[in-house]
Amino acid sequence: MLSNLFTSILTEGTFTGTQLGIVTITSLVCGLIIAISYSIKNKCSRSFAVTLVLLPAIVELVIILVNGNIGAGVAVAGAFSLVRFRSAPGKGQEITSIFLAMAVGLATGMGYIGVAILFSLIISVINLILNITKFGAEGENHRTLKITVPENLDYEGKFEDIFDKYLSSYMYDEIKTSNMGSLYKITLSVVLKAGISTKEFLDEIRTRNGNLDISLGRRIDSMDSL
Numbered sequence: 001m002l003s004n005l006f007t008s009i010l011t012e013g014t015f016t017g018t019q020l021g022i023v024t025i026t027s028l029v030c031g032l033i034i035a036i037s038y039s040i041k042n043k044c045s046r047s048f049a050v051t052l053v054l055l056p057a058i059v060e061l062v063i064i065l066v067n068g069n070i071g072a073g074v075a076v077a078g079a080f081s082l083v084r085f086r087s088a089p090g091k092g093q094e095i096t097s098i099f100l101a102m103a104v105g106l107a108t109g110m111g112y113i114g115v116a117i118l119f120s121l122i123i124s125v126i127n128l129i130l131n132i133t134k135f136g137a138e139g140e141n142h143r144t145l146k147i148t149v150p151e152n153l154d155y156e157g158k159f160e161d162i163f164d165k166y167l168s169s170y171m172y173d174e175i176k177t178s179n180m181g182s183l184y185k186i187t188l189s190v191v192l193k194a195g196i197s198t199k200e201f202l203d204e205i206r207t208r209n210g211n212l213d214i215s216l217g218r219r220i221d222s223m224d225s226l
Contacts, residue, residue: 022113023111027057030104034052035049035050037125038097040128059102060106060108104119141193143218147185147212149212155209162201166201169191174187198216
């Protein structure tokens, strides 16, 4: 019984209407599983969700129409996938979900219904668990600090004693001039110590920078795109 799950229902590139209906429905169901799994803990647009649902069926049809020639099918499906990435970079999980949908379409296109369903469920569950547990995410204390200082202020060594008091670690990311060179804007990646008062932290900084703009916000992970 278990071995039947890993047996193809298509033979030698031929298929009947019933077989085509079975693999297409399976592709759509697997695509729906992938889309739901992705959207639970991620920001997901309606367009991207629909893409994940339909992509396995599209790839499956491509594989079937090339009469079982896997090399040609992968080449055509790969060409289709370029449409998604040609204009804007995708996030890591977006690209992973698309490749998963394509892999499921490849499996159903070859007739391996059991493999497609099992693989979709396993990967979707693992993806969901990793998202729920926030695997690989930075802690809540990781922030981005932006300080504006006047041009006549020697900022080097000016704030380090405050940083040592309130921060576990810090790193200068960027220093740039603004307002015709009359201001410096300093950007740092910082890790706040547990239990500190952010108000007191910012108050001490603004007594040193002439009460100019200060920003303390969550870090934006620019490395998430591929």
